[in-house]
Amino acid sequence: MAKPVLFVTRRLPPSIEAQAARDFSARLTPSDVPIADVLAGAAGADAILCCPGDAMDAALIAALPDSVKVIGTFSVGYDHVDLDAARSRGIRVCNTPDVLSVATAECAMLLILAAARRAGEGERMVRSGAWQGWAPTQLLGTQVSGRRLGIFGMGRIGRELARMARGFEMEVHYRDVARLPPELEHDAIFHDNDDSFLPMCEVLSLNAPGGAGTRHWLTGGRIAKLPRGAVVVNAARGSLVDDQALVAALREGHVAAAGLDVYNNEPHLDPAYLGLENVVLLPHLGSATRETRDAMGRIVLAGIAAVLAGQAPRNLVG
Numbered sequence: 330m331a332k333p334v335l336f337v338t339r340r341l342p343p344s345i346e347a348q349a350a351r352d353f354s355a356r357l358t359p360s361d362v363p364i365a366d367v368l369a370g371a372a373g374a375d376a377i378l379c380c381p382g383d384a385m386d387a388a389l390i391a392a393l394p395d396s397v398k399v400i401g402t403f404s405v406g407y408d409h410v411d412l413d414a415a416r417s418r419g420i421r422v423c424n425t426p427d428v429l430s431v432a433t434a435e436c437a438m439l440l441i442l443a444a445a446r447r448a449g450e451g452e453r454m455v456r457s458g459a460w461q462g463w464a465p466t467q468l469l470g471t472q473v474s475g476r477r478l479g480i481f482g483m484g485r486i487g488r489e490l491a492r493m494a495r496g497f498e499m500e501v502h503y504r505d506v507a508r509l510p511p512e513l514e515h516d517a518i519f520h521d522n523d524d525s526f527l528p529m530c531e532v533l534s535l536n537a538p539g540g541a542g543t544r545h546w547l548t549g550g551r552i553a554k555l556p557r558g559a560v561v562v563n564a565a566r567g568s569l570v571d572d573q574a575l576v577a578a579l580r581e582g583h584v585a586a587a588g589l590d591v592y593n594n595e596p597h598l599d600p601a602y603l604g605l606e607n608v609v610l611l612p613h614l615g616s617a618t619r620e621t622r623d624a625m626g627r628i629v630l631a632g633i634a635a636v637l638a639g640q641a642p643r644n645l646v647g
């Protein structure tokens with residue numbers, strides 16, 4: 330029997346490209362396919378494997394060939410795929426849950442430590458040759474251990490971050506639509522409103538999904554409710570943040586430091602961040618470990634294969 334045709338929009342880890350070539354008639358790509366070329370690439374394909382930077386919006390999905398039965402995204406986040414448009418075409422959508430939770434939580438913890446302890450400024454000082462040696466008042470940051478950490482979005486990644494933060498003896502608070510069951514909550518403290526949550530957040534970590542429900546959640550009004558000198562980190566989606574408000578708070582000092590791995594309009598982040606010393610900027614590498622990316626590849630390929638075999642895999646999101 331002929332293998333199903335899979336169109337892939339990006340280079341994938343070598344073991345995943347090899348698996349795709351084994352399991353599918355795979356249209357692999359030597360370089361990233363621009364979104365304008367996705368339609369041509371998908372001609373006659375049964376499935377598309379895309380990535381967070383690919384805007385699979387309503388217009389593009391409406392124009393996909395009838396042959397396409399499933400879109401798999403090489404990510405846990407699927408805010409770049411218009412699920413309503415896919416549903417109306419009868420196209421299923423699957424993602425890569427669970428396997429990247431530890432790596433992404435590690436990245437959030439890295440941002441917390443780097444922002445609070447001014448690691449970016451220190452690294453730039455050493456590299457530029459400006460470092461004159463140890464000094465009692467040099468680059469004083471904020472100790473993280475023992476502080477209160479507020480997690481906005483207590484899903485799988487938020488819970489991993491809470492687990493790691495307990496190792497730093499942080500007191501964990503969280504805000505989500507519903508309280509976790511006791512076996513998942515451990516000693517984290519649930520808040521059902523911003524007014525009780527935000528003043529607790531000496532460190533605020535954004536871990537909620539992107540999309541219409543969380544768009545620009547971190548407004549100037551919410552930032553004003555954080556304790557003065559708070560640290561803010563985002564390893565979730567750039568769309569959660571009102572950049573103008575965060576930049577203003579970083580300039581004024583209400584937010585002492587921020588650590589960002591994700592941005593509105595990636596890779597064209599708001600240039601104001603580049604001029605701020607008190608921001609650590611990473612290039613969306615939350616899940617970027619070899620073992621995690623391999624696991625993501627395996628789970629998304631398995632999901633696509635299952636849909637094409639008429640099954641409903643666990644990683645279906647639409």
Ligand code: DGY
Nearest residue numbers: 381403404405406616
């Ligand atoms: C995801 O999976 O959604 C990340 O943002 C990319 O690793």
